[in-house]
Amino acid sequence: MNNKKYFIGIDLSKHTLDIAINKEAEQQWQLKVSNDLEGMKALEKKAKALKVDLKNALFCLEYTGVYKHILGEFLSSKKYDIWVENPVAIKSSLGLQRGKNDKIDAKRIAQYAYRFQDKAPLGQPERAIIQELRRLTTLPERLIKISGQLEKPLTEEKNFMPPASYKIQKKSCKQPLKALKQSIEAINKQIKDLIYSDEKLKHQHKLVTSVHGVGSVTACQMRVSRNEFTKIKTGKKFGCYSGVARFEFSSGSSIQGRHQVSDFANKSLKSALHMASLSAIQMKGELQEYYQRQVDAGTPKMSVLNAVRNKLLQRVCAFVRANRMYEPEYVYKAV
Numbered sequence: 001m002n003n004k005k006y007f008i009g010i011d012l013s014k015h016t017l018d019i020a021i022n023k024e025a026e027q028q029w030q031l032k033v034s035n036d037l038e039g040m041k042a043l044e045k046k047a048k049a050l051k052v053d054l055k056n057a058l059f060c061l062e063y064t065g066v067y068k069h070i071l072g073e074f075l076s077s078k079k080y081d082i083w084v085e086n087p088v089a090i091k092s093s094l095g096l097q098r099g100k101n102d103k104i105d106a107k108r109i110a111q112y113a114y115r116f117q118d119k120a121p122l123g124q125p126e127r128a129i130i131q132e133l134r135r136l137t138t139l140p141e142r143l144i145k146i147s148g149q150l151e152k153p154l155t156e157e158k159n160f161m162p163p164a165s166y167k168i169q170k171k172s173c174k175q176p177l178k179a180l181k182q183s184i185e186a187i188n189k190q191i192k193d194l195i196y197s198d199e200k201l202k203h204q205h206k207l208v209t210s211v212h213g214v215g216s217v218t219a220c221q222m223r224v225s226r227n228e229f230t231k232i233k234t235g236k237k238f239g240c241y242s243g244v245a246r247f248e249f250s251s252g253s254s255i256q257g258r259h260q261v262s263d264f265a266n267k268s269l270k271s272a273l274h275m276a277s278l279s280a281i282q283m284k285g286e287l288q289e290y291y292q293r294q295v296d297a298g299t300p301k302m303s304v305l306n307a308v309r310n311k312l313l314q315r316v317c318a319f320v321r322a323n324r325m326y327e328p329e330y331v332y333k334a335v
Contacts, residue, residue: 004081004117006057009110011102012067018102019043020110021052027110030103035067040074054080058120060113062087069131076126083113083120126227129198134224136191137217140184141268147180191220204228210326211315213280213287213308218272222316225269235317243270244310270309277308285328287311 011018017039021029031046033039047054059075060083061068068084075082090112113120150173158166195201201223208219223229226238239245243266281291287308294304319326 004056004058006052006054007110007113007117008057008059009106009108009113010059010061010071011105011109012061012064012071013102014067016102017043017071018106020103020106021047021050021057022110022114025114027107030106032102036070037074040071054078057081058083058113058117060085060109060120062090062109072126081120085109085112121231129194129201130224130228133191133194133201133220136187136194137220137224138268139187140217143180143184143187147177147184150177150180188216192216195220200228204320207320207323207325208316211312211319212283212285212326212328213276213312214316215276215279218269218276221266221269221272222313225266229317229320235314238317239310239313241269242266242273242309242313244273244306244313273309273313274305276312277305280308280312281305 005024007022007024009020009022012035015035017033017035019031019033020027021031029046029050029052031043033042033046044054058081061071063084063086072082072084090109093112093116094108154166154170154173157169161169195205204223205216205219208214208222209216225241236245280287282288290311291304291308294307295301315326
């Protein structure tokens with residue numbers, strides 16, 4: 001990207017934004033505004049008074065879930081350059097730090113933006129339909145967890161409590177469990193309707209789910225996490241992001257650990273890929289044969305499943321880039 005003159009670090013909270021404005025490497029100003037549309041307008045007004053050209057600025061903020069939505073939509077609508085970074089990346093880049101408050105955090109984010117401006121992934125902003133899809137896809141996961149919290153005691157305590165007490169407990173949970181199931185089904189229908197209402201999403205959904213084992217949930221997680229795959233440069237990087245890529249763990253002759261995956265990953269996507277891998281090895285074909293062959297050779301089952309997860313992800317990336325459906329029995333045809 002072209003070098004910017006101003007670097008704006010923003011620390012977000014539920015109600016306020018702490019903002020540090022740097023002119024190149026030097027901090028110039030700090031201010032606090034409300035985390036709403038009025039606060040965005042106040043920021044623009046202050047920048048104008050300070051003669052800060054926001055078109056020549058890089059806005060940098062940490063990913064904070066829903067707290068960033070108003071700011072993100074506002075900056076995107078103005079065509080300002082915005083960089084949403086993983087908080088771990090910012091923290092680890094600064095080395096040993098003493099003290100912490102919102103003003104200091106904003107200053108450190110602005111410093112990070114200046115130092116690593118050449119790495120800023122200034123891709124296209126998310127469409128409103130992707131933001132809505134993200135909101136919907138998180139709901140079934142929460143409801144499934146609640147269902148599990150109700151169902152687990154019924155299973156575990158059945159043989160350890162009086163039959164009459166168990167019957168009362170089971171009856172008390174029956175209606176909430178039924179309502180949760182109906183809610184999950186209704187939300188999944190909303191997700192399906194939303195996908196099929198948009199031609200781009202519909203087409204991409206067919207490409208992703210053409211890979212055997214990848215269902216609607218995994219496909220949605222992939223799209224919303226990487227903005228319809230626009231944030232992906234290579235399948236290897238997507239594997240790192242998803243927590244399925246393995247890394248060496250060794251040093252000299254004294255530390256010779258097994259290759260292992262990193263704990264810094266999108267846990268929801270990793271979980272969805274795990275379920276997809278379990279589905280894939282139940283289907284007759286190459287992946288089932290691969291899984292059985294590796295297990296028979298003595299490879300730990302979880303290591304083989306992780307390899308299957310990675311294979312599924314790499315296939316999805318390849319066929320989305322190629323813009324064609326997965327063909328399990330593909331035959332090369334010379335042109």
